[in-house]
Amino acid sequence: MKPFDYAVPRSVDEAVRAASAPNTRFIAGGTNLIDLMKIEVETPAHLVDLNPLAESDSTLRSVGDAPGGGLRIGALTPMSDVAWDPRVKERYPVLSQALLLGASGQLRNMASMDSMQSGHCSTCSRMEAASRSGSATPSSRPTSNAR
Ligand SMILES: Cc1cc2nc3c(=O)[nH]c(=O)nc-3n(C[C@H](O)[C@H](O)[C@H](O)COP(=O)(O)OP(=O)(O)OC[C@H]3O[C@@H](n4cnc5c(N)ncnc54)[C@H](O)[C@@H]3O)c2cc1C
Numbered sequence: 752m753k754p755f756d757y758a759v760p761r762s763v764d765e766a767v768r769a770a771s772a773p774n775t776r777f778i779a780g781g782t783n784l785i786d787l788m789k790i791e792v793e794t795p796a797h798l799v800d801l802n803p804l805a806e807s808d809s810t811l812r813s814v815g816d817a818p819g820g821g822l823r824i825g826a827l828t829p830m831s832d833v834a835w836d837p838r839v840k841e842r843y844p845v846l847s848q849a850l851l852l853g854a855s856g857q858l859r860n861m862a863s864m865d866s867m868q869s870g871h872c873s874t875c876s877r878m879e880a881a882s883r884s885g886s887a888t889p890s891s892r893p894t895s896n897a898r
Pocket of ligand 1: 779
């Protein structure tokens, strides 16, 4: 693994400022990024840890009701919390089952919902690209009952 420095921002503004340095990656649970760093597929010079942001904004790490129906899943919410949320289990049982079947308990407890593997979906790829260009912001992704 190549050497890197590690920033612990206390606000979204600080996180965005830190991420504007070249070759910076955000890190959430680290379950994907650290593996890629170990095999030097990813070689960031700077890591910006997003987890402290949930201390001042709990919506980043929780499941909540969205205005107009549906649920809002905070970007830093671990897969486990989403899978076991009673509203997800009742209203989105396939999502809950997929999360429970998709990885071991250890991974589910660490892996966040807004950092899906590169190339798995277009939104994820766009976020990765924005992260690389330094324009990404930690986000929450709403789901809708209407779908
Ligand atoms: C066994 C297993 C099965 C998996 N199955 C699937 C699957 O079926 N579908 C799928 O899509 N993925 C799958 N993955 C990948 C999984 O989604 C990711 O490993 C997990 O979501 C990463 O979460 P993390 O918080 O550990 O991310 P990290 O490893 O911390 O980060 C991963 C990437 O996302 C970026 N990132 C993290 N948080 C944010 C944020 N809030 N805003 C912007 N960028 C951010 C990071 O910079 C990094 O590039 C699987 C992984 C494992 C280990």
